[in-house]
Amino acid sequence: MTLNTALNSETDHSTPRQITLARPDDWHIHLRDAESLKTTVPHAAQSFNRAICMPNLVPPVKNTSDALAYRERILQALQQADIEERYKQSFDPRMTLYLTDTTTVADIQEAAESGIVQAVKLYPAGATTNSVDGVTNLSARNDVFEAMQKHGLPLLIHGEVTDSHVDIFDREKQFVDTTLNSLVTQFPELKIVVEHITTGDAADFVLSQGEHVAATITPQHLLFNRNHLLVGGVKPHFYCLPILKRQQHQQVLLDVATSGNPKFFLGTDSAPHATHTKENACGCAGCYSASIALPLYATAFDSVGKIDRLEGFASQFGAQFYGLPVNEERITLVNEPMQVPDSYAYMDQKTLTPLMAGETLPWSIKHD
Numbered sequence: 001m002t003l004n005t006a007l008n009s010e011t012d013h014s015t016p017r018q019i020t021l022a023r024p025d026d027w028h029i030h031l032r033d034a035e036s037l038k039t040t041v042p043h044a045a046q047s048f049n050r051a052i053c054m055p056n057l058v059p060p061v062k063n064t065s066d067a068l069a070y071r072e073r074i075l076q077a078l079q080q081a082d083i084e085e086r087y088k089q090s091f092d093p094r095m096t097l098y099l100t101d102t103t104t105v106a107d108i109q110e111a112a113e114s115g116i117v118q119a120v121k122l123y124p125a126g127a128t129t130n131s132v133d134g135v136t137n138l139s140a141r142n143d144v145f146e147a148m149q150k151h152g153l154p155l156l157i158h159g160e161v162t163d164s165h166v167d168i169f170d171r172e173k174q175f176v177d178t179t180l181n182s183l184v185t186q187f188p189e190l191k192i193v194v195e196h197i198t199t200g201d202a203a204d205f206v207l208s209q210g211e212h213v214a215a216t217i218t219p220q221h222l223l224f225n226r227n228h229l230l231v232g233g234v235k236p237h238f239y240c241l242p243i244l245k246r247q248q249h250q251q252v253l254l255d256v257a258t259s260g261n262p263k264f265f266l267g268t269d270s271a272p273h274a275t276h277t278k279e280n281a282c283g284c285a286g287c288y289s290a291s292i293a294l295p296l297y298a299t300a301f302d303s304v305g306k307i308d309r310l311e312g313f314a315s316q317f318g319a320q321f322y323g324l325p326v327n328e329e330r331i332t333l334v335n336e337p338m339q340v341p342d343s344y345a346y347m348d349q350k351t352l353t354p355l356m357a358g359e360t361l362p363w364s365i366k367h368d
C-alpha cells in the first residue's frame with residue numbers, strides 16, 4: 001500500500017492530505033454507443049485504465065463479433081477525444097457478452113478464446129435498463145454456465161428478481177436467497193461477480209463463498225441511502241437499480257468495501273441517461289459518475305477513516321480476481337475540494353447530469 005500520508009498535522013493545516021495509488025480500473029461501466037461515446041469515453045479514460053464495458057446496448061452485444069465491433073467504436077472515440085495522449089495510450093476497454101435465451105456453448109467457447117471478452121453478463125429479463133433481451137429461464141442455460149465454468153469465464157450478475165409481487169427494496173435479497181444460492185450450488189467453480197451490491201444480505205452471501213465469488217460496489221451505494229433519494233422530494237439523479245437501500249445496508253457496504261477483503265472491488269456502474277430522461281415522470285434508472293467516481297470513493301473511504309484501504313479496493317482486488325496485473329501507472333487523489341459540473345454536453349444537443357451535480361466534493365484528482 002502506497003500512502004503518501006501528508007496527514008494534516010495539528011500545527012500545519014496548509015498541507016492537504018493526499019494518496020497516491022496504482023491507477024484504478026472500473027470493473028462495471030456503461031459507455032453506451034455512437035454519439036454517447038464522445039462524452040463517456042474521455043471521462044472513463046481520464047480516471048481508469050481498464051474498464052469492463054457493459055453489453056446492454058440496443059441491440060445488445062450478444063457474441064464475440066459484436067464485442068469486437070463495439071470495442072473498435074470505443075477505441076475510435078478514444079482517439080478522437082480531446083484528452084492527454086497518455087490516457088489514450090492506457091485506456092483498455094474490456095468487453096462482455098449479454099447472456100440471452102439463445103446464447104450457445106459455441107458462443108462461450110469463441111468468447112473465451114477471443115482474448116477480448118472478459119466476462120458474460122446476466123440480466124434477469126426486465127430487471128433493469130435495457131434488459132428486455134435478458135434471460136427468462138435460467139436453468140435452460142445450464143450448458144452455457146457449464147462451459148463458462150470450464151473456460152474460467154466469469155459470470156457478472158445483476159442480482160434482482162423480477163416478480164411483480166416482490167417489493168423493489170427486497171428484490172436483491174430474494175435473488176440472493178433463491179437464484180444465486182442455487183447457481184453456486186450447481187456450479188461450484190463458476191467465477192461470479194455479484195454486481196453493484198446494495199444490501200448486507202448480498203455482502204454476507206459473498207463473504208460466505210469461496211474466492212471465486214466477488215462483488216463490485218458503486219460510489220452511490222457507499223455514500224447514500226434511500227433517504228437521499230426520497231426525503232424532501234424525489235431526486236431522480238440518485239435513482240439507479242438496484243435502488244438505494246436503508247442506512248444499515250449502506251453501513252455494511254462501507255464496512256466490507258473498506259475492510260481490505262479482496263472479494264469487494266470497484267465498479268462504478270456509471271450509467272448515463274440524458275438529463276431529460278431522468279428528470280421525467282418516468283425517470284430512467286442509472287447514475288452517471290465516471291468523471292467524479294474517484295473523488296466520490298475517496299470521500300466514502302475517508303468518511304470512515306479508511307483512505308489507506310482505497311488502493312486495494314480501487315486498483316488491486318479487481319485485477320487479482322480477473323487474473324490481470326496491477327497497473328503500473330499511478331494517480332494521486334488530494335483532499336482539496338472540487339466542484340462537480342452542473343451537466344455535460346451529451347449526444348446531439350442534449351445534456352447529461354452527473355451524480356452530485358453542482359455540489360462540492362472534498363477530494364479531487366491531482367493533475368500534475
Ligand SMILES: NC(=O)N[C@@H](CC(=O)O)C(=O)O
Binds near residue numbers: 240242
Ligand atoms: N444501474 C442502473 O440503474 N442502470 C444501468 C443498468 C444496470 O446496471 O442495472 C443502465 O444501463 O442504465
Ligand SMILES: [Zn+2]
Binds near residue numbers: 128242
Ligand atoms: Zn445492473
Ligand SMILES: [Zn+2]
Binds near residue numbers: 029
Ligand atoms: Zn450497470
